[in-house]
Amino acid sequence: MEDNQSVATLIDSTTCKIQQLQKAFAELESHRALTLNLKWKQLEEHFHGLEKSLKRRFNELEDQEKEFEMKTMEAQRLLEKREAAVVAKEQDSLSRLQEKRDAAVFAIVNALGKHDKLSSSGHAVVASENRAGVPIGEEKLPDAMAAESNLEDVKGFSENENVELKSYPQLIKLCEDMDSEGLHKFISDNRKNLAAMREEIPQALKAAMDPARFVLDSLEDFYRIEIPNLDGKKDANLLGLRRTCIMLMECLSILLTSPDLGPVSEVSDDVKEIAKAIAEEWKPKLDALDIDASNGNSLEAHAFLQLLATFGIASDFDQEEISRLIPMVSRRRQTADLCRSLGLSEKMPGVIEILINSGRQIDAVNLAFAFELTEQFSPVPLLKSYLKEARKASSPLKPGNASPTAQNEVNERELTALKAVIKCIEDHKLEEEYPLEPLQKRVLQLEKAKADKKRATEAAKPQPKRPRANGVGYGPRATNVAADKTFYARVTDRYPQYIYDRPYVYPGPTDNHGPSLLGSATYNLSPSHGNYFGNGYQYQAPYLH
Numbered sequence: 001m002e003d004n005q006s007v008a009t010l011i012d013s014t015t016c017k018i019q020q021l022q023k024a025f026a027e028l029e030s031h032r033a034l035t036l037n038l039k040w041k042q043l044e045e046h047f048h049g050l051e052k053s054l055k056r057r058f059n060e061l062e063d064q065e066k067e068f069e070m071k072t073m074e075a076q077r078l079l080e081k082r083e084a085a086v087v088a089k090e091q092d093s094l095s096r097l098q099e100k101r102d103a104a105v106f107a108i109v110n111a112l113g114k115h116d117k118l119s120s121s122g123h124a125v126v127a128s129e130n131r132a133g134v135p136i137g138e139e140k141l142p143d144a145m146a147a148e149s150n151l152e153d154v155k156g157f158s159e160n161e162n163v164e165l166k167s168y169p170q171l172i173k174l175c176e177d178m179d180s181e182g183l184h185k186f187i188s189d190n191r192k193n194l195a196a197m198r199e200e201i202p203q204a205l206k207a208a209m210d211p212a213r214f215v216l217d218s219l220e221d222f223y224r225i226e227i228p229n230l231d232g233k234k235d236a237n238l239l240g241l242r243r244t245c246i247m248l249m250e251c252l253s254i255l256l257t258s259p260d261l262g263p264v265s266e267v268s269d270d271v272k273e274i275a276k277a278i279a280e281e282w283k284p285k286l287d288a289l290d291i292d293a294s295n296g297n298s299l300e301a302h303a304f305l306q307l308l309a310t311f312g313i314a315s316d317f318d319q320e321e322i323s324r325l326i327p328m329v330s331r332r333r334q335t336a337d338l339c340r341s342l343g344l345s346e347k348m349p350g351v352i353e354i355l356i357n358s359g360r361q362i363d364a365v366n367l368a369f370a371f372e373l374t375e376q377f378s379p380v381p382l383l384k385s386y387l388k389e390a391r392k393a394s395s396p397l398k399p400g401n402a403s404p405t406a407q408n409e410v411n412e413r414e415l416t417a418l419k420a421v422i423k424c425i426e427d428h429k430l431e432e433e434y435p436l437e438p439l440q441k442r443v444l445q446l447e448k449a450k451a452d453k454k455r456a457t458e459a460a461k462p463q464p465k466r467p468r469a470n471g472v473g474y475g476p477r478a479t480n481v482a483a484d485k486t487f488y489a490r491v492t493d494r495y496p497q498y499i500y501d502r503p504y505v506y507p508g509p510t511d512n513h514g515p516s517l518l519g520s521a522t523y524n525l526s527p528s529h530g531n532y533f534g535n536g537y538q539y540q541a542p543y544l545h
Contacts, residue, residue, distance in 0.1 A: 011055055171183075180218040184241065184244055201251040202258065221241060242299045242300075246306055272313055279304065286300060296363055305325060335370075348367060362420055380433045390413065
């Protein structure tokens with residue numbers, strides 16, 4: 001308001017200043033009367049026009065300010081009213097909840113009281129029946145049954161708070177029978193609830209006569225003959241079986257190391273020898289792994305390392321050779337815990353260096369945080385370097401000559417890299433050091449360009465011929481039906497599926513794949529592992545590697 005008053009005062013003073021200016025011109029009027037008189041009239045009209053315009057604008061602003069204040073006050077009243085309504089609803093809910101709790105406690109107390117009375121009266125009934133030979137207590141039998149039922153409900157409620165109910169009792173039966181094939185089939189059949197089932201497997205393994213030997217038996221078909229699909233992708237059944245094998249070894253580790261599951265016998269020397277023989281058999285197969293290894297998502301390398309960690313046989317193998325396998329599994333979420341179990345913490349700086357040099361900076365950042373090596377390997381420069389390399393690899397050599405398809409692929413690679421960097425920043429709380437706003441703006445630009453190109457492509461598609469309105473005949477027959485089919489992409493091209501099972505999903509460098517790391521082995525098809533979804537985690541289906 002003070003600012004408004006000062007503005008109004010300044011506007012009112014313009015008249016006085018115009019009069020002063022007129023006097024000054026009057027002194028000059030004697031010298032150039034005609035010319036000055038003409039100029040003064042023009043100036044006077046100009047200044048009066050400005051004064052009227054300012055006053056009108058000032059009045060408009062005052063009206064707008066009053067209107068805004070009224071709207072603000074009205075919004076404040078509505079907000080206070082809604083807040084009071086919410087508080088009232090909360091109080092009402094709390095009151096009802098308290099009433100239900102009081103009623104439950106009252107029911108429990110009544111049930112316990114009835115049970116005590118029936119227990120005491122039961123002894124009297126037995127005594128009188130012995131004396132007179134008449135079952136006096138028969139009339140009270142229904143009440144006694146009801147009281148006992150109530151008591152069982154109360155006991156069951158209290159026991160449920162401390163004892164976890166088993167959702168899959170079949171697991172215990174399969175483990176007791178040491179039926180590894182049946183266990184694989186049961187896990188495959190219940191893969192939709194794999195996360196919940198995985199929580200029960202360690203306890204179920206305890207029911208086996210020899211849990212460690214049972215898990216070893218379940219690894220029998222890990223390298224069975226693989227039947228590749230017609231599209232060149234890996235056998236989804238085999239991938240599911242391998243994930244199950246890894247999950248079972250992880251669950252055995254939990255059973256052996258968790259004190260909450262009770263005492264469990266250690267892995268015997270005989271079982272360790274068998275595990276060592278299996279590891280020796282698997283080790284040569286890791287020499288020529290496929291592209292999954294160069295992307296850090298190799299199931300074969302993961303299973304080998306998990307076998308060493310679970311059965312405690314890592315000391316029988318060269319640590320340098322073991323550490324060279326870590327980059328093959330760097331993208332899997334269990335990598336950090338696996339490295340600690342294998343005693344490779346001191347080797348991690350070298351592993352991180354390898355990841356950085358191969359263009360996998362995000363994996364390097366994740367491991368640097370996991371092993372508290374961020375001072376040696378600063379995360380922000382690594383993420384910027386990764387994004388720079390991704391943009392450089394995505395840039396076409398001749399932008400003007402790039403085809404629409406090539407440009408779409410370039411934009412898609414950059415978009416994937418940006419989302420991976422944003423995810424890493426959010427996971428490790430690096431927003432202050434690496435602001436997200438520029439990255440998010442670029443993501444929006446690329447997504448908008450992608451959507452625009454998709455709409456343009458769909459608009460350019462040829463429209464199907466329609467029959468005539470009278471239904472007598474049709475238009476000329478199309479002769480380019482086969483050509484039209486090419487306009488529609490395959491389902492797998494239009495809806496790409498995620499490849500990896502851990503939160504860190506980003507494109508690997510296109511030109512940094514080192515030498516291949518395990519020849520593709522071939523295996524048998526098991527009917528029990530159709531479209532399998534994981535090794536104890538929620539996976540996207542089908543598995544693509």
